[in-house]
Amino acid sequence: MEQQQIIISGIGGQGVLFVTRILAEAAIEQGLSVLTSETHGMAMRGGTVISHVKVGSFTSPLIRMGQADCALFLQAGNLEVHRGFLKGSGRIFINGSTAVDGAATIDATALARKHGSLVIANLVLLGFAVRQGGLFCDAPTIEAVLKRISPAKQLALNLEGFRLGREDRKN
Amino acid sequence: MTMTEQRILMGNEAIGRGLVEEGCTLAAAYPGTPASEILASTVAFAKETDAKIHTEWSINEKVACETALANSMAGRRSAVAMKQVGLNVAADPFARATYLGVKGGFILIAADDPGPQSSQNEQDSRLFGLFAKAPVFDPSSPREAREMVTEAFALSEGYEIPVILRPTTRVCHARQNVVCRKPEPQARKADFQKDPGRWVATPQFLTGLHKQLNEKLDAIALDEAFAPRLYAGDGRRPKQCIVASGVSFAHSRELLATLGAEGRIDLYQVRLAFPLHKPFIERIRKSYDQVLILEETDAAIEMQLANSTIAGRTSGTVPRQGELTPDVIDAILRQFLGLPATPPLPTAKKGTRPSLCAGCGHRGAFFAIRETFPKGIFPSDIGCYTLGMNFGAVDTCHCMGACISQGAGFYHAYAADNGEFPTIVVTIGDSTFFHAGIPALINAVFQGARIIVVILDNATTAMTGHQPTPQLGIRADGSLGPQVFIPELVRAAGVRFLKEVDAYDVPALKAALKDADAFIRSPEGAVAVLIAKHPCIVEKKPKEIQPILAMAITDACVGCRACIEEFECPALRFDDGENRAEIDQNRCIGCGVCVHACPAGAIVAEGGNR
Numbered sequence: 001m002e003q004q005q006i007i008i009s010g011i012g013g014q015g016v017l018f019v020t021r022i023l024a025e026a027a028i029e030q031g032l033s034v035l036t037s038e039t040h041g042m043a044m045r046g047g048t049v050i051s052h053v054k055v056g057s058f059t060s061p062l063i064r065m066g067q068a069d070c071a072l073f074l075q076a077g078n079l080e081v082h083r084g085f086l087k088g089s090g091r092i093f094i095n096g097s098t099a100v101d102g103a104a105t106i107d108a109t110a111l112a113r114k115h116g117s118l119v120i121a122n123l124v125l126l127g128f129a130v131r132q133g134g135l136f137c138d139a140p141t142i143e144a145v146l147k148r149i150s151p152a153k154q155l156a157l158n159l160e161g162f163r164l165g166r167e168d169r170k171n
Numbered sequence: 172m173t174m175t176e177q178r179i180l181m182g183n184e185a186i187g188r189g190l191v192e193e194g195c196t197l198a199a200a201y202p203g204t205p206a207s208e209i210l211a212s213t214v215a216f217a218k219e220t221d222a223k224i225h226t227e228w229s230i231n232e233k234v235a236c237e238t239a240l241a242n243s244m245a246g247r248r249s250a251v252a253m254k255q256v257g258l259n260v261a262a263d264p265f266a267r268a269t270y271l272g273v274k275g276g277f278i279l280i281a282a283d284d285p286g287p288q289s290s291q292n293e294q295d296s297r298l299f300g301l302f303a304k305a306p307v308f309d310p311s312s313p314r315e316a317r318e319m320v321t322e323a324f325a326l327s328e329g330y331e332i333p334v335i336l337r338p339t340t341r342v343c344h345a346r347q348n349v350v351c352r353k354p355e356p357q358a359r360k361a362d363f364q365k366d367p368g369r370w371v372a373t374p375q376f377l378t379g380l381h382k383q384l385n386e387k388l389d390a391i392a393l394d395e396a397f398a399p400r401l402y403a404g405d406g407r408r409p410k411q412c413i414v415a416s417g418v419s420f421a422h423s424r425e426l427l428a429t430l431g432a433e434g435r436i437d438l439y440q441v442r443l444a445f446p447l448h449k450p451f452i453e454r455i456r457k458s459y460d461q462v463l464i465l466e467e468t469d470a471a472i473e474m475q476l477a478n479s480t481i482a483g484r485t486s487g488t489v490p491r492q493g494e495l496t497p498d499v500i501d502a503i504l505r506q507f508l509g510l511p512a513t514p515p516l517p518t519a520k521k522g523t524r525p526s527l528c529a530g531c532g533h534r535g536a537f538f539a540i541r542e543t544f545p546k547g548i549f550p551s552d553i554g555c556y557t558l559g560m561n562f563g564a565v566d567t568c569h570c571m572g573a574c575i576s577q578g579a580g581f582y583h584a585y586a587a588d589n590g591e592f593p594t595i596v597v598t599i600g601d602s603t604f605f606h607a608g609i610p611a612l613i614n615a616v617f618q619g620a621r622i623i624v625v626i627l628d629n630a631t632t633a634m635t636g637h638q639p640t641p642q643l644g645i646r647a648d649g650s651l652g653p654q655v656f657i658p659e660l661v662r663a664a665g666v667r668f669l670k671e672v673d674a675y676d677v678p679a680l681k682a683a684l685k686d687a688d689a690f691i692r693s694p695e696g697a698v699a700v701l702i703a704k705h706p707c708i709v710e711k712k713p714k715e716i717q718p719i720l721a722m723a724i725t726d727a728c729v730g731c732r733a734c735i736e737e738f739e740c741p742a743l744r745f746d747d748g749e750n751r752a753e754i755d756q757n758r759c760i761g762c763g764v765c766v767h768a769c770p771a772g773a774i775v776a777e778g779g780n781r
Contacts, residue, residue, distance in 0.1 A: 019519055021767060042373065042634060045555055046741050048522020064497045065516040077523070083639030109757060 002032075003056030005063045005135040008072030010080040012044035015122035019072065020051040022126065025145040026137040033068040037061040048075075052084055055136050070134050072125055074108075076100070094126045095121060102131055110166050120161025127165025137168060175414045178484045180212075182313035182342040186280060187212030188349065189320030190224075193252050194357030196275075197242035198227045198234035199582055203254030206282035210252055216581060222258055222354045225583040229576075230614040232257035234237035236264045237573040238618075239277065239548070239610070241580025244370065244567070245332075245361040247275040248324055255283045255296050263570040263607075265373040270380045271369055271569075272331040275359070276324035279305070283339045285467040285610065295469035300445040304384055304389055305335075306473075307335040309444040311421040313347040319442070322396075330387045335459035337444070339467055341418040346351075361584035363566075370567040371551070371560045374557065375521075380422040383494035388446045395442040399451050404436040410460040411628070412437040416444055416472060419465040430440040441466075447475040466611045480751045482507060500541035527558050529742040530714075530760035531704025533598075533627050537564035538738055538768060539680035540596050544688070547594040548581050550574040552608075554600040555634045556627050561613065565598070572607025574599050579620035586621070594688050595622040601657060602632035609660060616698045618663040621691035624700045626657060629707040657702060666700045677767040706760075708760060719761035722754050722774040727773035 004023040004036050006023060008014040020036050027034035039049035052063040076096030086092065092103035099105050108124035118162050125145075142162060150158045180188060187209050190198055200210035210226060217224045225242075229235035232253040239249040258281045265279060300307035308323055310316035316338050320554060339345035360767035368376050391397060396449055399414070415423045420440045424679060425434040437459075441447065444466070455476055457460055460469040464473050469557070482488035490496070491501060505512055527534050527626060537559040540549065551557060551565040552574040559565035567577055578597035585592035598610050604626050615622060628756045632638040639645040661669050670683045687699035706713035722742075730750040734743050740760035745752055752773075765777040 005623050012525060015526070042557070043524040043556070043632070045528060046523070047525025060497050061495050063499070065519070081522040084519060113757065156728060166180045 006053040007071045008051040009078040035061045060067045090135045123161030124165035127162040131166040183208035184212040185313040185317040189317045191216040194355045196247040196249045199229045200252040205340040206254045230610045232261040234576045234614045236261040238580040241577040242584045243273040243275040243277040245363045245584035250278045252280040276327035277333040292470045295443045297471035307445045309416045378493045383630045392446040392449040398448045399439040399441045408436045413463045414439045415465040415767030416441040519547045530708040530762040535674045535764045536703040543684040544594045550577040553600045575611035579615040579621040582620040601628040612664045623687045624645040626702045628704045633707045668699035671702040674703040720763040734768045754763045
């Protein structure tokens with residue numbers, strides 16, 4: 001996959017920026033160009049946030065409406081807000097407890113909570129999307145990135161979150 | 172004094188006289204040549220005519236501008252005076268004031284100094300008008316400066332826009348006979364109308380406000396009252412004209428007479444230098460081959476007369492507000508290149524608004540303030556705590572440090588009428604206090620404002636990513652510096668009432684707020700300061716130290732929604748089916764402050780460390 005436009009949608013505090021960084025690093029790991037655009041500032045206090053990740057030979061950091069190949073929704077409620085960014089054929093991965101037409105859903109929050117740490121719900125969803133073959137990169141690449149950029153204390157937990165998403169048997 | 176009389180006045184005195192005659196109720200200034208006599212003469216003429224007007228030498232131009240803006244928000248005529256470089260200091264509040272607009276007429280007098288005679292540069296404040304999008308009057312004489320005070324107040328109130336009056340040294344320090352009249356009595360009482368979408372305007376509101384501002388400027392540019400004045404030639408030089416403004420116009424008129432050219436060439440006087448009258452721009456383009464422009468100190472008029480065949484923001488090809496996203500540029504490029512337009516794309520929708528984090532100490536402080544003073548006025552500032560607007564505890568947010576000056580301005584606006592004033596509670600973060608709150612606090616104390624200032628001390632610069640403040644004593648590179656303590660700064664500013672309270676302790680906060688209110692209303696009342704302390708819980712350490720309470724909502728919940736609406740914690744949500752509030756255990760951090768938010772006592776803490 002040479003080019004991919006991905007949006008990551010959530011609310012402030014869910015780790016949208018961390019997932020953005022992982023995907024950007026993964027692109028570089030694979031020798032691809034990458035541009036991202038992030039939401040910073042006040043919205044990070046629980047407001048709606050979105051990141052754009054463009055892998056491949058782009059010059060604009062923004063994804064236009066109707067152009068995203070793939071979307072990770074850390075907050076199911078954001079689907080209505082940000083679905084317009086996706087192509088008709090775009091793939092959607094949602095952290096949620098109810099199934100949605102045209103989307104693959106995993107209850108990442110519940111899995112993370114069961115594991116004792118809500119903060120890894122973002123990585124559960126990322127793992128899920130990778131297993132479904134929705135992203136430009138593969139699991140070993142992301143694991144390599146996690147090992148490189150995670151704080152030492154957090155590494156085991158991050159890898160575990162990523163594994164949970166890939167191995168969840170319900171999906 | 173008779174109804175009218177002629178007096179020889181300096182330009183600055185003519186302006187001061189104009190402010191008093193036109194019913195200005197608050198004039199603030201910081202001295203600087205060539206503007207210094209404006210406030211002094213305002214004070215003198217106010218005394219002479221018994222006009223009720225609060226005048227102050229503010230601690231700096233920024234504080235002066237903010238104080239005067241609050242008086243205008245309360246519906247009263249206001250003015251602020253400074254030299255040109257003072258506008259650099261006042262830039263922060265002024266460049267936002269144009270977007271929010273004003274209520275009572277607001278004039279910013281910036282005196283320029285071509286030469287310079289007594290300044291560190293020759294900057295042209297009219298260009299600041301273009302930058303901040305404020306109309307600019309450019310007087311050519313003391314008498315015209317006086318007339319323009321009347322015009323500027325009318326324009327400011329007619330369009331709800333702040334206006335710049337820009338005299339230059341040769342107008343400020345010239346003397347001329349000027350008609351003096353009795354001041355118009357202003358019956359307008361202070362009346363601040365809360366409107367968070369305007370006076371707190373967070374980024375989501377600003378594209379809309381920018382559009383309104385552009386529309387106001389469009390209308391002003393078409394208003395015949397502000398068309399340049401033509402001194403027509405006799406047709407001997409049909410394709411030539413001279414455009415002049417300010418004292419350059421006065422010089423030119425006289426020189427043309429000396430040269431025997433008066434009345435032989437079209438001479439235009441531009442009185443409103445920005446926005447330049449639109450039909451005038453067209454006329455200059457169509458009617459003349461040669462145009463001479465004489466203006467000080469830079470090319471403000473010249474720039475506006477620049478080529479209109481360019482497809483851009485002036486022509487309306489490019490939108491004049493909001494972001495140029497790829498979608499917007501796509502449509503512009505297609506139009507310019509003559510390509511077919513794309514079918515309309517879905518538009519982005521609005522998402523969830525941000526709110527203070529579950530467990531944020533600011534929430535306890537805001538809740539206590541609003542509960543204690545349901546009819547208070549609450550100026551606030553820039554940081555996470557601007558989100559206090561979500562639950563009615565933030566009424567204004569202007570620019571860094573403005574809240575204290577605005578609180579003082581509101582106090583002066585109300586107190587000037589009859590001495591009665593609502594309780595004004597200002598909230599400012601610790602980092603913002605260091606940034607720009609200290610001069611404003613000194614000013615409020617010195618000018619005798621009776622307000623309560625609550626410093627929300629969360630021991631960090633939270634919104635931007637937890638940069639340390641001087642009180643923490645940690646520098647950017649992690650090395651240690653000497654700690655600078657907020658209570659010591661507050662005391663040094665002359666504050667005589669200071670209490671420190673844990674922001675989680677709502678009953679103690681309420682008690683301290685009542686004490687503070689009693690203090691500001693006592694005979695020796697002045698500024699009262701409370702420091703509401705609780706470390707930001709987004710940071711790891713504070714969260715580890717504090718107890719985690721297991722929170723629950725009992726069957727005593729009556730479904731009144733008070734906790735949802737007045738406490739607005741993201742961990743509290745409403746179950747419509749059950750008609751009762753519930754706690755989202757995924758988001759609750761167990762701070763326990765919400766027990767104070769339930770009128771029915773249904774929110775309970777079941778002991779520490781769940």
